[in-house]
Amino acid sequence: xxxxxxxxxxxxxxxxxxxxxxxxxxxxxxxxxxxxxxxxxxxxxxxxxxxxxxxxxxxxxxxxxxxxxxxxxxxxxxxxxxxxxxxxxxxxxxxxxxxxxxxxxxxxxxxxxxxxxxxxxxxxxxxxxxxxxxxxxxxxxxxxxxxxxxxxxxxxxxxxxxxxxxxxxxxxxxxxxxxxxxxxxxxxxxxxxxxxxxxxxxxxxxxxxxxxxxxxxxxxxxxxxxxxxxxxxxxxxxxxxxxxxxxxxxxxxxxxxxxxxxxxxxxxxxxxxxxxxxxxxxxxxxxxxxxxxxxxxxxxxxxxxxxxxxxxxxxxxxxxxxxxxxxxxxxxxxxxxxxxxxxxxxxxxxxxxxxxxxxxxxxxxxxxxxxxxxxxxxxxxxxxxxxxxxxxxxxxxxxxxx
Numbered sequence: 001x002x003x004x005x006x007x008x009x010x011x012x013x014x015x016x017x018x019x020x021x022x023x024x025x026x027x028x029x030x031x032x033x034x035x036x037x038x039x040x041x042x043x044x045x046x047x048x049x050x051x052x053x054x055x056x057x058x059x060x061x062x063x064x065x066x067x068x069x070x071x072x073x074x075x076x077x078x079x080x081x082x083x084x085x086x087x088x089x090x091x092x093x094x095x096x097x098x099x100x101x102x103x104x105x106x107x108x109x110x111x112x113x114x115x116x117x118x119x120x121x122x123x124x125x126x127x128x129x130x131x132x133x134x135x136x137x138x139x140x141x142x143x144x145x146x147x148x149x150x151x152x153x154x155x156x157x158x159x160x161x162x163x164x165x166x167x168x169x170x171x172x173x174x175x176x177x178x179x180x181x182x183x184x185x186x187x188x189x190x191x192x193x194x195x196x197x198x199x200x201x202x203x204x205x206x207x208x209x210x211x212x213x214x215x216x217x218x219x220x221x222x223x224x225x226x227x228x229x230x231x232x233x234x235x236x237x238x239x240x241x242x243x244x245x246x247x248x249x250x251x252x253x254x255x256x257x258x259x260x261x262x263x264x265x266x267x268x269x270x271x272x273x274x275x276x277x278x279x280x281x282x283x284x285x286x287x288x289x290x291x292x293x294x295x296x297x298x299x300x301x302x303x304x305x306x307x308x309x310x311x312x313x314x315x316x317x318x319x320x321x322x323x324x325x326x327x328x329x330x331x332x333x334x335x336x337x338x339x340x341x342x343x344x345x346x347x348x349x350x351x352x353x354x355x356x357x358x359x360x361x362x363x364x365x366x367x368x369x370x371x372x373x374x375x376x377x378x379x380x381x382x383x384x385x386x387x388x389x390x391x392x393x394x395x396x397x398x399x400x401x402x
Contacts, residue, residue: 026205033204038230039223041202042071043129050139051171051183053077054129060225063232066242066377066384067106071225079126081109093148094122094399097137098156099164101310102128105382113308113383116392128156130224133164134288135172138180141292145299152304152399153296159312162281162346163262165288178284179291239374239384246379249372251323252314259381263312266321271345286349293357306360306399308391309350313381315340315365316372341365360398367394 040060047053054077062069074080096102096114103126104112114126125148127140137155173181200206211221226232237245252258255267268274271282293305314321320340341347347365354361367390368375375387383391 030203030205033208037204037207038226038232039204039207040225040227042073042225044077044198045201046198047183049143049183051136051168052129052131053140054079059228061228061231062106062224063226064106064236064377064380065245066236066239066380068231068236069104069106069108070228071103072109079103079109079114079128081115091121091123092151093125094152094154095125095144095148095150096127096154096156097132097140098128098154098308099132099158099161100128100130101158101383102126102132102156103130104128104388105130106377106380107383107385107388111385111388113388113391113395116389122151125150131164131167133161133168134285134292135165135168135180138288138292138295139172139183141296141299145296149300150303152306153300154306154308154395154399155292156308156310157350158310159315159346160259160262162265162278162285163260165281165284178287180288239378239386242378243373248378249313249317251317251319251321253323255322259312263314263321265345266315266343268345269343274345282345282349285346286353289350289353290356293353293359297357304360305357306362307350307354308362308364308395309347310364310383310391311344311347311368313372313376315344316368337369362391362394362398364391367391 040058042054042058042060043052044055045052054073056073056075056077059070059072062071072080102114104114109115114128115124125144127144132140134157141153171184173184175181207221214221252263255261255264265274265278265282268278271279274282296303296305312321317323319325320343325340325343341363344365347363351361353359368387375383375390377384
């Protein structure tokens with residue numbers, strides 16, 4: 001019996017030893033990987049009210065072949081600028097919502113449309129963060145409108161917001177009316193819940209294993225934000241060089257595969273012609289935008305609402321995004337402008353919502369019409385500095401003139 005107890009104790013000691021050795025090995029591996037890991041995590045993935053949001057007081061760099069821009073957040077987890085000339089505390093407040101375009105992906109903060117037209121006119125809260133959708137903007141509006149009373153709320157929308165509705169759906173409850181309820185993080189992404197889960201998912205070890213797994217499946221895992229001083233070698237190329245490298249503006253060859261099918265709704269002319277997937281997305285988009293307008297007006301009485309709609313750059317290609325509308329350029333293209341602009345069922349929904357709720361519509365299809373290729377990064381497809389400047393000019397005309 002004594003021998004048996006000794007064996008049990010010995011086995012227990014071995015188990016503790018091996019467990020401790022495994023923990024030390026993992027900690028050492030994490031330490032070693034962190035020394036060479038170029039990525040900084042800028043976004044918290046388990047926000048209880050918004051599902052995800054920027055971490056406060058962090059600094060990273062969005063870097064790609066065409067751009068390099070510092071992204072810094074303030075104590076409220078919002079991208080912030082140190083631009084001179086900001087308005088006084090007594091100036092009206094402008095609250096901006098949107099995705100990576102509002103965040104200003106790849107562009108220095110002071111050169112984005114979120115700041116350019118308003119210096120000296122408005123105090124600015126830029127709530128833009130990449131990966132947004134209409135359902136997400138409702139949660140984000142609720143969170144911030146509890147404590148602020150803006151004069152204007154500007155909602156920026158992009159074509160892939162429709163596709164992102166499905167990606168965000170597991171993280172939010174849906175009421176019987178079809179409207180957005182509360183944040184409801186998917187169980188798989190949050191086990192174990194809270195700090196432990198987030199800590200594990202943000203370790204260099206976890207992300208390295210994830211990259212290797214994706215690589216084994218032929219998938220890339222790009223670095224969203226680089227640590228300062230950890231940028232890849234080389235400088236961003238010029239716009240002209242990017243056009244040569246990535247190609248000039250052209251329609252999508254395969255609507256179902258390019259950009260993962262995010263813009264496939266352009267194949268349809270009316271909602272009645274769509275398949276079940278796109279009809280559901282379009283219906284939900286209408287419900288959510290109506291809900292956003294109604295809740296925002298209630299939370300901030302007297303607020304002025306505006307929507308800035310940005311289309312995919314291929315909309316401006318010869319023949320439109322599908323290449324099948326018209327094949328013309330110059331004066332002939334301008335003569336067919338209405339045909340191109342209205343071959344967009346998402347735009348029709350946005351326009352109807354704006355008319356219904358007296359929302360100012362700033363239409364990117366119109367403001368980027370002339371010389372559109374100069375306003376987008378050819379490869380990345382976000383607005384470049386020239387695009388942000390053009391947007392700022394249009395927003396200034398629409399918002400500051402009234």
